[in-house]
Amino acid sequence: MCGVCGCGQAEVVIGEAGGAVPAHSHGEEPGGHDHPHAHGHRHADDPQGASAERMIKIERDILSKNDAFARQNRAAFSAGRLFVLNVVSSPGSGKTSLLVKTIEALGGRLPVAVIEGDQQTSNDAERIRATGAPALQINTGKGCHLDAHMVGHALESLRPEPGAALFIENVGNLVCPAAFDLGEARRVVVLSVTEGEDKPLKYPDMFATADLMLLNKADLLPHLDFDVGQCLANALRINPNLQTLTVSARSGEGISAFVAWIEANASRHAAAVARA
Numbered sequence: 153m154c155g156v157c158g159c160g161q162a163e164v165v166i167g168e169a170g171g172a173v174p175a176h177s178h179g180e181e182p183g184g185h186d187h188p189h190a191h192g193h194r195h196a197d198d199p200q201g202a203s204a205e206r207m208i209k210i211e212r213d214i215l216s217k218n219d220a221f222a223r224q225n226r227a228a229f230s231a232g233r234l235f236v237l238n239v240v241s242s243p244g245s246g247k248t249s250l251l252v253k254t255i256e257a258l259g260g261r262l263p264v265a266v267i268e269g270d271q272q273t274s275n276d277a278e279r280i281r282a283t284g285a286p287a288l289q290i291n292t293g294k295g296c297h298l299d300a301h302m303v304g305h306a307l308e309s310l311r312p313e314p315g316a317a318l319f320i321e322n323v324g325n326l327v328c329p330a331a332f333d334l335g336e337a338r339r340v341v342v343l344s345v346t347e348g349e350d351k352p353l354k355y356p357d358m359f360a361t362a363d364l365m366l367l368n369k370a371d372l373l374p375h376l377d378f379d380v381g382q383c384l385a386n387a388l389r390i391n392p393n394l395q396t397l398t399v400s401a402r403s404g405e406g407i408s409a410f411v412a413w414i415e416a417n418a419s420r421h422a423a424a425v426a427r428a
Contacts, residue, residue: 159294159297164291165291166309167290167291215332218332218333221299221301222300222332222335224300224304225303228304228307228335229337232314233422233425235317235417235418235421235422236320236335236336236337237317237320237336238322238339239251240340240341240362241324241342241343244324244344245343246344246368246369247324247342248279250342250368250401251266251319251321252283253404253407254407255284258414261415262316262418263317265285265313265317266319266320266321267287267288267290267298267306268287268290269292269297269298269320269323270289270290270292271291271293271294273289273291276289277289288306290303297323297329298320298323298332299334300332300335303334320334326351330361331357337421338421339361341358341362341365342365342366343367343387345368345370349382352365352389353390359391362394364397365387366398366406367397367399368400369401370399370403370405371402371403395413397409397413
């Protein structure tokens with residue numbers, strides 16, 4: 153069981169050409185990678201499990217180790233001149249469709265690579281590869297989020313082109329991924345208009361840690377009682393610095409604005425890394 157969110161984690165696998173290999177999770181020590189990932193957990197309500205005090209310590213330890221791996225990732229990203237975006241949302245918000253449209257709209261002006269996170273299947277990675285962009289699938293089993301250690305191993309296998317934009321499509325979940333820094337430069341939260349205006353208020357941590365909110369499926373607005381203004385107000389109430397764009401992966405609305413945002417932020421990030 154994850155000490156932070158309570159998810160069970162069976163073996164995590166990271167896909168690569170010719171198959172999959174065991175990966176690792178947030179409980180491992182930073183450093184070497186020659187160890188298996190599979191491990192068992194107790195549930196918090198198990199009478200033989202951890203006390204509340206021990207669970208708090210486990211949570212702190214897990215996040216501390218994850219932060220150490222995130223720092224390693226950030227150094228590796230900088231060395232490769234990668235602009236990394238952690239794309240998060242609830243299931244079914246349209247993340248993969250948006251990425252496909254975005255990759256197509258970039259038109260090769262910026263090299264792209266994608267790390268896909270799902271509990272099972274490689275469906276989304278296959279959709280990304282159909283655009284011509286390299287993509288690698290991480291299957292988390294029962295786990296409900298990616299962590300920095302998983303991403304570090306995926307980076308070793310994916311090997312993005314220097315100077316690329318690396319999209320990390322996280323497991324669909326508006327709760328757990330908010331706590332795990334992957335080493336990204338920017339966090340993008342996708343919210344679809346079919347989910348309700350109050351989602352930023354219900355899941356504040358995700359929106360508080362995001363840099364950009366994409367309000368997706370705008371083509372459905374004529375058919376819904378969805379108040380865009382109220383949704384944006386709720387999001388800004390949680391995070392006054394949050395940037396927002398209204399988009400549609402189906403119609404292409406707002407995709408050019410998102411591409412412009414990516415290119416501008418990639419340029420600023422590259423300049424900041426060069427100065428560091």
